[in-house]
Every structure is written in C-alpha cells, then in structure tokens.
Amino acid sequence: MRLVRASPVVQTRAVGGPADQPDYLNMVIEVETVLEPLALLRHCQAVEQLHHRVREVRWGPRTLDVDIVAYADxxxxxxxxxxxxxxxxxxxFVLQPWAWMDPQATLGGARVSDxxxxxxxxxxxxxxxxxxRRT
Incomplete structure (x- = not known):
C-alpha cells in the first residue's frame, strides 16, 4: 500500500450514536494498493485493533475508525x-476533507465538493x- 495524498484534519461533532460524545478528528487519505476490497477491509480492521478499537455501541465513541469510502469506481x-x-x-466530515484533498473527486457521479x-x-x-505540538 502506498499513500498518494492526505486531506487536512477536521474536527467535527459526532453524527449519530449516543448523545454527549466528544468531538472527533477526521481525515481522508488516498492510497494505491494491490489488495482487493475485502482484504483491504481486513487490513483496516487490523489497524483499528492496533489502536485498541472496541465495537460496543454502534456509532459510539472509539479510538479509531478506518472506513473504505470508495475503491476506484x-x-x-x-x-x-x-x-x-x-x-x-x-x-x-468525509466529503469536505476529501474535496480539499482532491477538488475534482466524484462520488456516485456527483462532485464531492457539491x-x-x-x-x-x-x-x-x-x-x-x-x-x-508533540515532539
């Protein structure tokens, strides 16, 4: 896997899930990979596990959430x-960082910025x- 580009980090309110969650930090990255989609999903879940991801409450607080938003077309x-x-x-929280990273990006035939x-x-x-700043 190779990182192609990364968006700025955005701070967002929680969307869905339990009330009174803290704000989240979100970003979007674009990678090149030889992994097929399900193998990439397993890799993303392994990264979450390395960061002590626990799946207790749907859309609840978590240490890390790595989603595959799109895989080519x-x-x-x-x-x-x-x-x-x-x-x-x-x-x-997905679309705006993605649009900043790639102003020409589309999703389902629509411009991500729109x-x-x-x-x-x-x-x-x-x-x-x-x-x-951390040193």
Missing amino acids: MALDTAELTLPHPRAAERA LAARAADRGGLALFEPTE
Missing part, C-alpha cells in the same frame, strides 16, 4: 462491505488546530 454490496460507503455522500456543500452536518466541521 467499484460498486460492491456484501454482508461485510458496501462500496461506495452507503452514507459517505451525506457526511461533511455533496459537501449540501451535507446536513456541515456546520459542525472546522479545520483542526492543535493547541500543543
């Missing part, structure tokens, strides 16, 4: 993985500005 619908991600076109402008959670998104 592939459409896939299995019990394990749906591509493109079924809610990506509605979520500013989808981001219409997303209901757009108001809860801001560029992340860390208050302290």
Whole structure:
C-alpha cells in the first residue's frame, strides 16, 4: 500500500450514536494498493485493533475508525462491505476533507465538493488546530 495524498484534519461533532460524545478528528487519505476490497477491509480492521478499537455501541465513541469510502469506481454490496460507503455522500466530515484533498473527486457521479456543500452536518466541521505540538 502506498499513500498518494492526505486531506487536512477536521474536527467535527459526532453524527449519530449516543448523545454527549466528544468531538472527533477526521481525515481522508488516498492510497494505491494491490489488495482487493475485502482484504483491504481486513487490513483496516487490523489497524483499528492496533489502536485498541472496541465495537460496543454502534456509532459510539472509539479510538479509531478506518472506513473504505470508495475503491476506484467499484460498486460492491456484501454482508461485510458496501462500496461506495452507503452514507459517505451525506457526511461533511468525509466529503469536505476529501474535496480539499482532491477538488475534482466524484462520488456516485456527483462532485464531492457539491455533496459537501449540501451535507446536513456541515456546520459542525472546522479545520483542526492543535493547541500543543508533540515532539
């Protein structure tokens, strides 16, 4: 796997799930890989496990959540993985960083930047500005 590009990090309010969750940090990356979609999903889940991901409450607080939003132009619908991600076109916390990373990106035939402008959670998104630097 090779990192092609990465978006800025955004801070967002939680979308869905239990009330009173803390804000989340989100970003989008583009990678090149020889892994097929289900193998890539297993790899993403292994990365989550390395960061102590626990799946207790759907859309609940978590240490890390790695989703496959799109895999080229592939459409896939299995019990394990749906591509493109079924809610990506509605979520500013995915769409806006993606649009900043790749202004020409499309999802389902629509420009990602146009989808981001219409997303209901757009108001809860801001560029992340860390208050302290780690050394």
